[in-house]
């Protein structure tokens with residue numbers, strides 16, 4: 001830390017991304033990436049765009065927003081493009097929260113929410129989950145804070161229904177409600193249609209999971225035009241060319257390859273069913289996930305121990321040390337072959353008494 005750092009940042013608890021180890025080749029089931037490559041159309045579009053990299057990218061992301069508008073039945077004015085959905089979330093915290101209006105979010109959820117809260121010095125409320133790790137919408141009534149909820153939630157994978165989200169929106173007409181749909185394409189129902197009805201709703205989606213573009217960094221914010229205009233105020237005050245040319249081309253081509261990505265999502269859901277059943281047969285409690293990961297624990301082995309034993313066998317999963325969930329591991333759903341290897345490794349670890 002240099003002596004120049006601003007005081008408020010000295011105590012920041014920064015976000016710690018999942019490991020991206022370079023020491024050997026792992027079966028990587030720790031950061032919820034897709035096991036499938038981008039579509040052929042995406043690869044071709046990126047290759048073609050490289051020849052224009054001497055030029056700045058389109059700050060308005062015109063073609064991508066137009067294509068997305070057609071696909072989602074919206075207007076381009078309803079759409080904001082971010083450098084990953086992390087940037088959309090960051091801009092939303094920056095634009096809509098201050099000392100008089102903090103943010104509320106589930107106490108167990110995406111680890112970046114409290115980090116943004118800290119970064120902007122906000123008064124945040126971490127709302128406890130229910131005993132079975134679900135979210136009770138009524139816990140979000142009357143807080144007088146903006147709200148961000150991942151749906152499905154991470155790392156639990158549990159999904160709220162549209163009516164539950166509607167209840168949160170109805171009871172927060174003076175607060176912005178952000179629904180982070182990073183994992184919505186794996187069996188959930190998007191609340192995107194609600195943006196026509198609610199001027200307090202911002203829906204955030206990403207290309208990192210269902211659309212195999214984690215490395216390209218692309219996310220969407222969907223809302224009524226006034227909210228989108230506010231996000232643009234922040235963007236044009238920080239980084240107008242926030243999406244590079246290759247990513248813009250990749251995003252547009254990805255939207256045009258919907259059937260390829262739909263098929264991948266169906267495969268991942270099938271592989272999720274297989275893994276859930278196989279782990280339950282081995283005695284695991286597996287929460288009923290609607291995401292491209294599962295959250296599982298076993299009474300005979302701790303979460304950290306299982307994470308370490310799997311790592312030794314060349315399989316990376318994610319473990320969180322917070323006491324409420326330290327029994328669990330979060331396992332990204334990969335190909336069927338990867339999941340079979342995982343299940344075999346887990347079976348072996350259990351038969352060896354947890355080592």
Ligand code: PMP
Nearest residue numbers: 084085086110150182206208219
């Ligand atoms: N929201 C949730 C709930 C996530 O798990 C992630 C992935 N880490 C993100 C947002 C951010 O994804 P990205 O920035 O890659 O779009």
